[in-house]
Amino acid sequence: MTEHAGTLGRRERATMRDVAALAGVGVKTVSRVFNDVPTVAPELVERVRAAAEKLGYRPNLTAASLRRADRRTHTIGLLLEDVSNPYSSALHRAVEDYAREHNTFVLAASLDDDPQRERELARQLIDRRVDGIIVMPVGKDHRYVVGEQQAGTSFVFVDRLATPLVADAVIADNVAGARRATEHLLATGRRRIAYVGDDLAIPTAEQRFLGYGQALASAGVQPDPDLVVHGLRTAEQARTAVIELLRTGGVQGLFTSQNLVTIGAVEALHELGLQYQVALVGFDEIPLAAVVQPGVSVIAQDPAALGRAAARRLFERMAGDTGPPAVETIPTRLVVRGSGELPL
């Protein structure tokens, strides 16, 4: 008989039974040792640890959680617009850090603004019995969440509200931020201010468009449909749309509704050499905003604060909080860098 332990060959993973047999104790004693139950004789602890070490034993948490009273898998789900989007990923990191302090892993996935995928992935997370789910929602009907909550899976919405309001949410102050951005552009004396934004079906886009409209109304500026572009999903689309918009002439300022749109708009302005004529304030921070000439003024969100608050809320729910759904609003702030303050 030869050993078959080649570099990448397979052998079975040792179980608690194997460890118990080698240590000459019952499985329950092995269980106690690995769960740090203090009432085990020091000598047995030693024998169990040695046996486990020798066999390369690792406890099977998925088996444990199946039997445990609390049924916790110590895993939460996180459904984001796109894990590689800077806003999503900053939020992701904050959730990860909070979860780690609670010994919990994060199962993250991207929705790409597909409502069907939201439901499908939420279902798959539930099939894996995550302890809770943080979702940056896409769909317009979140009643499916209620049954899951009753069955013991906690939900917290982030960046956008649930419709109807069936779960906690942590959102940025979108309306106020957009109003502030637009007011800032108006303050330079500009009147023909365009709104360039994402799909209006996305609640944040809707709210930002609302804030834009409110600011114009307060200033007594008549809204002009020719100065409004919706439905831009990528920086490239935004770039093209802004070039188009600026060709028609007369645009004095741009309010862009999110980071990718802002990047596309900056590219377009530079391409046309209009970066010192047409003012710009974007929603969301963008990288190198301070390096571009002129610097890009933005309404900065704090995605890490949103992620942290959402995680905190989720763990409170998971710990048994059964109060009515609450909405927490994280403020935004105007960052002045030049592009929004260009003299007319």
Added chain:
Amino acid sequence: MTEHAGTLGRRERATMRDVAALAGVGVKTVSRVFNDVPTVAPELVERVRAAAEKLGYRPNLTAASLRRADRRTHTIGLLLEDVSNPYSSALHRAVEDYAREHNTFVLAASLDDDPQRERELARQLIDRRVDGIIVMPVGKDHRYVVGEQQAGTSFVFVDRLATPLVADAVIADNVAGARRATEHLLATGRRRIAYVGDDLAIPTAEQRFLGYGQALASAGVQPDPDLVVHGLRTAEQARTAVIELLRTGGVQGLFTSQNLVTIGAVEALHELGLQYQVALVGFDEIPLAAVVQPGVSVIAQDPAALGRAAARRLFERMAGDTGPPAVETIPTRLVVRGSGELPL
């Protein structure tokens, strides 16, 4: 007796037994229906589906995988430098997309260049019985991986090799890319070219520094230790270091070893007004590289290609491939935008 099904109240999650009882069939029949076994009488399928729907039943995948012959959890682990780093998160997205096609979720976590965390998180992923792990390694000793491979957990390294080479790896062509960057700077007639980089203990940094040295040597340029800065971990640290470096004078060009360092260097050059005198080529793509004046020339990696290749390799391993560890190299390419070609 009153019902206690308040909005956020708890009830138990229905099991296969509950569904079987309501449908008047055995649990095995419910199992067959949910696993799409075709040999179930259509009428029973209907009854089972109706009962499941009524009870809000969802199969428990963690229980299933415990008993299933293949023991798959349909979950893989992904250990990145930082989920919110643009390079890491682009790679993450590619892994997610590949995994999704194989009905698999991704458990992602950040290592922050902490070797202890690498081991600890790998262990925790194994305790959750992931089917495989993709790791952007930090540690310098990966022999711990061998035992896990033998126990049935596949590993693929990405961005950096395992030491010793105990597992497959997918890496960028770091040495060639760095050499190319430095040659490009030399081609403008510059000789005093600085290297500004990350911690040299990180293998990729080491390789890029090597490529820089090779290019200088080939061109007969004597390396000057005063023109070398290591150990920069953030854009802010890089900014400060580059300002310091440029104050000493005589620097004609900069090769920056990764995205955050490049961003800091761009900020520093603009702050000092030297962006048209001191040439710059950075490793890694950065956002808005084309918008900054002058545009930032870079050696672009393809993190999505790395992620895809790593995921492909992992699924091949998980499918039973037991060949010796293989290294796949993804080419880099020079993107010319202005900063690297400034006339001297």
Added chain:
DNA sequence: CTGAAAGCGCTTACAG
């Protein structure tokens, strides 16, 4: 302080 039996929710192996 320790361990044998039962059971978590499912699938396997088998009998009918």
Added chain:
DNA sequence: CTGAAAGCGCTTACAG
């Protein structure tokens, strides 16, 4: 085509 029994790796509830 269908289902009862056994078992995956653990923890619970209990007895000693």
